[in-house]
Amino acid sequence: MSHGPALAPDATSARRAHAVGASRRTGMVMLLTGIVGWLASFALTVDDWRLLRDPSYQPPCNLSPVVSCGSVMSSPEGHLFGFPNMLLGLGAFAAVAALGAAVLCGALLHRRLWLALDAGALAGVVFVHWLIGQSLYELGKICPYCAVVWTVTIALFWFLVLHSLDSGLIPVPRGALAVVRDTHWMLLVAWYGVIALLVLTRFWSYWSSRG
Structure with missing residues (x-):
């Protein structure tokens, strides 16, 4: 019985040539950041909905005049x-978690999909840093759930970039790649450290008055 025309060997080879796998570390980072980011976005969505229904509602994340x-x-x-911005997170983090689970199961993703993930993560990390600036210097508040989203978005972007560098999707000189591989944890910790320092200095008068 005929099951339809088979793919030509050349077409199959071309598809395989554009399929790129990833390490378990990359898949795990995608899965975990997707799940944690989705949960934080969901919590924000629920509280936002409750706040719309009842303007006097006090979300449980309102912990102090600064942490709110x-x-x-x-x-x-x-x-x-x-x-609401969190609706973006609900969709984006769900997609990331699903793709992370697929990668952990051994799936190969098309190189264009990896590049699209890189571009989306870049847009997300730029948006997150804009939100950090607005939170610190315009609103004067730190939203706990938002801080979770900031944290996982930065981690997701960083490890997606590392994967793309390792797999050759983003071409860089070998020397530069070796430096990034050897120092990527230090660079990520330094990135978080700068943000923590900005938060500490912005609200230093409040923190010191609590001591």
Whole structure:
């Protein structure tokens, strides 16, 4: 019985040539950051919905005058595109988690999909840093769930870039690649350290008054 025309060997080889796998580390980072980011986005979505229904509602993440998410969610910065920012997270992090699970199961993704993930993660990390600036210097608040999203977005971007460098999707000189491989943990810790220092110095008067 005929099952339809088989793919030509050349077509099959071309598809395989564009399929790129990834290490378990990359798949695990995608899965974990996707799950954690989705959960934080979901918590923000639920609290935002409750706040819309009852303006007097106090979200559990309102911990102090500085550590608070209610005023951040209701601000214009929290609805930059005309809808709650966390809805972007719900969709994006779900897709990342699903692809991470596929990679852990041995799936090979097309190089264009990897590059699209890189581009999306880059857009996400730029957006996150804009939100950090707005939170610190315009709103004067730190949203705990938002901080979780910032953290996982940076980690996701960093390890996707490392994967693309290792697999040759983003061509770089071998010497530069070796330096990045040897120092990637230090660079990531330094990145987080700079953000933590900005938070500490911005609210130093508040932290010191609590001591």
